[in-house]
Amino acid sequence: MHPSLAARRPALTRCAVLLAAALLMVLGLPRPAAAFSAAFFPTQSAGNRGSDVTALQYLLNARGQSVGADGVFGSGTKSAVVAFQGANGLTADGIVGPATWGKLVVTVQQPDSGPAVKAVQHLLNAKRGAGLTVDGVFGSGTTAAVKSFQSHAGLGADGIVGPTTWRNLLWHYESVDFGAGTLCDQNPDGNTSANWGTSAAVGQLEAAAAAFAATGNGRLPVGDLSWEHGGDIPGHGSHEAGLDADVWPIRTDSAQCGAGRITWESSTYDRDATRKLVQEIRAKAPGHIKVIWFNDPVLINEGLVKPLTNHDNHLHIRYCEAVHPNALYTC
DSSP: OOHHHHHHHHHHHHHHHHHHHHHHHHHTOOOOSOSOTTOOOOOBOTTOBSHHHHHHHHHHHHTTOOOOOSSBOOHHHHHHHHHHHHHTTSOOSSOBOHHHHHHHOOOBOTTOBSHHHHHHHHHHHHHHOOOOOOSSBOOHHHHHHHHHHHHHTTSOOOSOBOHHHHHHHHHSOEEOOGGGSSEEEOOOTTOTTOOEEOHHHHHHHHHHHHHHHTTTSOOEEEOOOBOTTOOOOTTOSOOOSSOEEEEOOOBTTSOTTTSOOOOTTSTTBOHHHHHHHHHHHHHTSTTOEEEEEOOOHHHHHTTSOBOOTTOSSOEEEEEOBSSOSSGGGBO
16 A cells, blocks of 8 residues: 555544444434444543643542543643553553553442532533533433534443443544634634544644633634544545644734735735744644644744645644654654
8 A cells, every 4th residue: 555545544544434324314224333433542642732731630540540631641640640550560651551541530420429420521622512411420411412422423322431431432523712802713714613623632722722812913813733533634635633733824914814915925924923933833732743834944944844735825733752652643
């Protein structure tokens, strides 16, 4: 197989699974036991941010470790992971992959309570907009939200969060939050729903946007990320794994949200502000930036970005993880 096709196999598989599920629905046939058969436990490690990290921290608490649930995989979280791994016969490397997730997840259902239930509630809010109170009490509202997610994922809707539901819930993408006032939606025509990414990609991008907004240079315009469940996006050969994000360069009038799109050669291009943006993107995802493509020769010479054809008018961020099924996204 051609190397590029081999690298894209997980994304292509994901797309094929979704098409098959849609066909079964049209034909009125029963759906498979797990519609998201490409779902996997997403590896998390030091430097990651997002709702999956928050869920990890709640689960560590449920398993006897003490760590704050702030959604940032810092030194305290790594130490708790290493301690948990050592106590459970796992490689104590601080990297939370499938084996560690498998030991961490706790089967919960009504009327359970505790940190593991908080993890479920937090994930349902982040990835499905469930609007639950994260109180750690598995009541009727949480049961209904779990069943709704299970139906969405093609799982048996029994309201019980076991290993398969955990895997699908952690894998599921989440949408960028444009309500915080630090980002704006600038998707190209036809791709207006492509605002979904992995929990880590979204969390890291939102954190960078918040830090950049504090510099007084305006909001961050966000173009394509991915569809809710991945798959091909018109005009893109990537953006299928939830770890790619397009953002626009910054203007001297800070009007990049709403004013005309520019290139690095435009008279209204603000190189200093764009440099600050790139620095914040990198700072909010330490060890988790594979590459940032953008054709400004000065930023290229500074080692902040790399050149790529057709990247004069946007920055393409590729996030990565310590381990990923697709080698293009392995740090």
